[in-house]
Amino acid sequence: MAAARDLKAKETAGADVDAVELAKRHLVQPWPFAGSVGTEARALIGEGEGIYITDASGKRLIDGPAGMWCINVGHRREELAKVMYDQAMALSYNTPWYTMNAPSAELAMRIAGHAPGDLSHVFFTTGGSSAVETALRFMQFYNNVRGRPEKKLILSRGGAYHGSTYLSASLNGRPRDRHWMDGADELVVKLSSPDPFRRPQGMSIEAFTDFLVDQFRDTVARIGADRIGAFVGEPVQASGGVVVPPDGYLKRIREICRYNGILYISDEVVTGFGRLGHVFASGEMFGIDPDMITFAKGVTSGYFPLGGVIISERILQELRRSNHPDALFGHGLTYTSHPIGCAVALKNLDILEESVLAHTREVAPYFQAQLKTLEELPLVGEVRGIGLMGCVECVADRESKDPLKLDKDVGKRLDVHCHELGLLVRPLINMCVMSPPLIISREQIDDMVAILREGISRTMEVLRKEGVWGG
Template sequence: MSLDLDTSTDGVLTADTHLVQSFADLNALKQDGARTVIVGAEGAYVTDSEGNQLIDGIGGLWCVNAGHRRREIIDAITEQLETLDFYSTFYNFTHPAAAGLAAKLAELAPGHLNKVHFGNSGSVANDSAIRILHHYYNRLGQPKKKQVLSRQGAYHGSTYLAIAMTTPEYSEGWDKAEGLIHHLKKPHHWREGEGMSEAEFLDALIADAKGRIEAIGAENIACFIAEPIMGAGGIIVPPKGYHAAMGALCRDYEIKYISDEVVTAFGRLGHFFASKDVFDVQPDIITTAKGLTSGYQPLSATIMSDEIYEVISGESGSFLHGMTYSGHPAAAAAGLANIALMERDQIPQTVRTTGKLFEGKLRDLADMDMVGEVRGSHFMMGIEFVRDKAAKTPFEVEDMIGLKVAQAAQKRGLIARPLGNILILSPTLVMDEAMIDTTAGILCESIAEVQNSL
């Protein structure tokens, strides 16, 4: 399932030795050159260069929600390219695909979120949200409101500002935007709420946030940014009522609430958007990407309230923000086709059943000796491994337990994502019951194999 690309005679594969791969151990790749080469995909499966068919347990990277090789999306992209390959949405130019997708997102987004700015990644969507809010407060005559509240364990992207909003572990040894970001406590009851009930832990989190706001000064704080469920920080589900309580706190202090739905939107939790429908919070901005096109084209959206838009558009002067490929015709066409397919096949509604089945099957693994916690919701799940279950003692980093379980799973036909002592599952949303059973069985066998080797 891996190929030494340095010795391959295939020109395409050999060229991969020149690729700088994201979030990889570059030194290790330089030493042995071993990579898993994905050459094809269909439905919920991918195929590697050795001909192995693998369940795509990470959905490409949280994103292939509608499944691979859907003709509806491919044909929409092709037709769009044959009609209008590219034109920008700068100045007074627009085109039907971007305008149509913006209207559709405004229809799907909760409450008063009716204005859409497109980018090409979740990182850009989150950077855009901050830039827009800074400009918004400048126009309101409140130029000091620039600080941003984030959280330990958050992941908001890897651009210079987005990585600053991300939990510090992801920027170790790297520089980032300084002086703007304040990280509140991680809302992880199992790890951080020792001796407290979930309700007591929620109270402690809100008290911590209130204390930090008052110490910084609400007059200096632009916004709070939060994922409904933390993704790359380890699949952290906050205590029940957390987002609604944080939303109320932000309103009390006149702080804008940004919901980072780059991962949770477009069906992963059973709804097109999870903020209001699942977590009972009405954001001022929602950012999204990944599942917006099911990964078929790079596209993101920063969806803002009418109130924010009225301020930033209320005076003369250019909106000095945007990317060349914002609202790219082919990407927008992919988004429209993806949403139409999801509505036709009722994918979010189906996930409310199949996703809970997947969640339940994975939670059954909690009885295994080295499984400390199984957490998440629907098709967004994490399994944390521990050396001592009762004491919640983690394995050492050098034990690479998550990687070992992922490798054991891949041998059996499942791609899962290791994250230190955690294994992450974020599959396509088109898994049926038989495939869910197969996935759970592979995970059980793989964990047992690693467990027995310790």
């Protein structure tokens, strides 16, 4: 025991022990493989500034994924750091069970002011997974109070990503996320991904949209609206490869939900707080007014863990009018309405409203146009995106659009080459996803796309030499 304590003291001393070795000995990384769990070290990042991060070797990189879709106003914003300090010195924490704090009340009001329709009340969580989990549990509570205990099934879609808690992860539509994991499969019904690139060969976009809507309507009819509690959908499927749905699709799905009394939950964990140039994309970009919106990530630009659910006034009124006034929504988190997180979010919202939202709307078309030039490269099947989020999807050939004939780690190969050239991207099997900080300039977009072009070109050359691809 004494030897173990001595070793731990030495390790925690910091200066004489390498962080990579500490990670290999003690840190369990997210999404590990069984063969390396608990022994893995990943790229060590030392610092960030603006749209850039610096790795352990001192190399400066464009932060292509903005952390994880979240560093919206950029790294090292002194005003956000100051707010964290000031709020911690004033009130670092209060229990949300029987007290409250002023920043959470003000933030709820301001968020409600940006939300579409009658979304007027906010429940704060610790992040995106807990936000989606909260929305689903609220749906269950709502239907229980209204005397509809059988109305609990949840509609989700292929390609979806909604979180890592038990219920939220059960909605995920990427097969590799679920191969070795359990889930509440009895509660979830999966529909097709609204991915136009993967529509059946020869089918028009209009016909594909009709197919998706008909499938949704037929599923409701087959199962029964009296058994379906909610549909959960990202306006843009982010981790599914930046899948932008066909025009009008979301509005038509919203109408089916409204007609059948199915709660529409719009998962804006990624698209919220500026990623598409607005605080929320549901109303401004897609013309829908959901019953609930979940958010996280960009609400604090990643400076503090915070998420939440915005809930329709109609739903709350129905609960208040029910004949079960003593029914308890038995759900809460230790860090619900955390005063530091809410204070940071208020300042972050100030920064977004002052200039960043307008800047995003101004540079987004340029970002999309420059990325689109990468389709000139034969390895690239499609470049797609909206706002300041984009995806390069690589395929073996453009006719079959088959990614499986390629090396399954082509996205990681691209990431390695881009890292060497000064850009961090997010690899997703045969895809690379970009969502840079919203403060990115046109010149920096040019740098980013030039590195991507060279990284893809180097990857093509290696694949040809290895005989994996003959494009």
